[in-house]
Amino acid sequence: MKQFRVKLSFMVLSVFYLTGCLAQTSSFVTANPLRQYDPDASLKPGITKRQEVIEALGPPLTLARQGGTIFTYPEGEMKQGGTETSAEVYFEIFRDRVKLKDSHIIYYYQSVVGSAGSMVFVAAGSTELRSYASKLWILMDDDTGTVIDHVFRPARKR
């Protein structure tokens, strides 16, 4: 009986190997300064200047002005396309926090982390892809070039 069990387990392993059974995982992280940036510690309302933000994070992905339009991108690991939308969607985030003025602008940054896992078992397989985005909106006064407020939503597993 024991001999049979050993043979069976060896055969099962061989079948797995020869039929290409495989478990595969991968992690995907785009190089982005936002991943190392602590907005709550770095962005001080009325003190932090536009140039400091640019030097730390580079140019914003989107720049929103009151009454203008912005390009938004589908959520995913890669930016693509660009749909023109009213900039008001970004200003709504700050509406209850700050008294908005015409001179206010918003810098938007994002950083995406993705992971994938796949499993192939004899003739069947499944794949799971996940991506999590960190998003940062910085409200600035265009006239003074200083930060007024910010909202940061770190990447969270859904």
Next chain:
Amino acid sequence: MYLADFDTCSRLRHWAFRAVCLLALLGAGCAPAIPQTYGKKVQETQFERIVPGLTTRADILGMFGMPMYIIAMDEAPLIREGSIWKDSTIKRLPPYRRRAETFFEIFRDGNELNERSRLYYYHYTYSSQMGYFMLFYIHEIPRVSFRHLWVLVDEETGMVEDAFFQLMDRPGRWASWDAKPAVPDNRNIPAAGGSPP
């Protein structure tokens, strides 16, 4: 009879265990993928040679070649970033439209931006992947890095007004540099009330 059976079984198990270990050892390893690159790689030392107010458009073209984009203020160029390794395959990053004003924000402080202002934008993407495998399991770690160079040029005079270089080497490593303006050379300026020799 029972003892003989036990002996055979134990020997078989021993060999099976050895075979599995050997298979695991033979089937284990790591494999780097052929890196994918896109665009012109700008070096930090090359960037340091840009001096706003002294460097000209011709110098920039001589140093870095043709830019990927020459952008005016009111444009929305379609940005392409090449191909990267992802999920065991090479994937082309989809192009996306971006407002030029997001790039011009870099130079808003300390520069007079107008309709003559142009951005010479150089972009470089490097992507590689390392795969680790053992018997029935593979783990892949792709790596993508970017280098961006933006040079602000006055289209009429052909002079470089400012430049900004950003390096995103690994997810945890990045840096940015602002071009240093020329230090005014006042050695030949006569002292007040005097005259040059």
